[in-house]
Amino acid sequence: MSSKVYAGTEVSVNDEGFFTDPGQWREDMAAEIAQEAGVGDLTGRHWQVINFMRTEFAEKGTGPTVRALGKSSGVSVKELYQLFPKGPAKLAARIAGIPKPRGCI
Template sequence: MPTETIAGTTVAVNDEGFFEHPEQWTPEMATELARQEGIGELTPKHWQVIEFMRKEYAEKGTGPTVRVLGKTSGVSVKELYQLFPKGPAKVAAKIAGIPKPRGCI
């Protein structure tokens, strides 16, 4: 199993760089992961999505799709694509330290 050092902590990741153990994630890691994804400073809207992703994963065992994010996170689909241009659900899940949501390529 590959590992990656993020914000000074070594974590287990899969071949695509998603956390194998979401409980290893810290908010400090989110900042570094966002930079790796080409996102500058995380705004309150970014954090709203990240926290929503983690909550959904904790409750349902999977991250939400873009459609669900747009309907229930309080951030519109249009805003999601502005915040996470390379793919909102996939990139937000990676930054949130959860596995890639079902249905993401």
């Protein structure tokens, strides 16, 4: 386990960069994580997905899959791949400060 500094706060992350304690995440960290991951500036649509991810994690203990995101977040699967290239569920979870969703490689 290692650590990273986002928004001036040191947080614990695993080898893939996912927060080991989602409680350490703050909204002001998301922009730095997104930049680091190559996503660029976060838009309202990005935040719609990020907030959905955090809500699903809080309710179910895991983040949603891409399929569930496409069905329930209000953002189509096609748009998810535009917003979060190279694996939307995995990348959105990392930016949202939650563990990698089950089923993500």
